Amino acid sequence: MAIEATPANFDDQLAGSITLVDFWADWCGPCKMMAPVLAQLEAEYGDRIKFVKFDVEQDAAIPQRYKVMSIPSLVLFRDGVAKEKVTGLYPKEKLAHYLDRKLAE
Numbered sequence: 001m002a003i004e005a006t007p008a009n010f011d012d013q014l015a016g017s018i019t020l021v022d023f024w025a026d027w028c029g030p031c032k033m034m035a036p037v038l039a040q041l042e043a044e045y046g047d048r049i050k051f052v053k054f055d056v057e058q059d060a061a062i063p064q065r066y067k068v069m070s071i072p073s074l075v076l077f078r079d080g081v082a083k084e085k086v087t088g089l090y091p092k093e094k095l096a097h098y099l100d101r102k103l104a105e
Contacts, residue, residue, distance in 0.1 A: 002051040007059040019050040019077040030089045031072045
């Protein structure tokens, strides 16, 4: 299960070679649709990619720092540095292809 980041521990959760942060909110319908896709991807990639969730309702400054303007947004971090962001609802196959490419870099 993805790590639930808080404003207090967010930066600490970015440690690791590749971390994927899901910016979401409980009221967001597309976020709820994305949750099972991310759970399946975590089951497949969890030994190589760290999966973290951050509820945007907890703190507005953190999403703003990474230019998250709409949700769901996934921000890919490499060694604690934000590298890329994808926004919106994606099918599992498309995200798996994306993650495979990132792991190969």
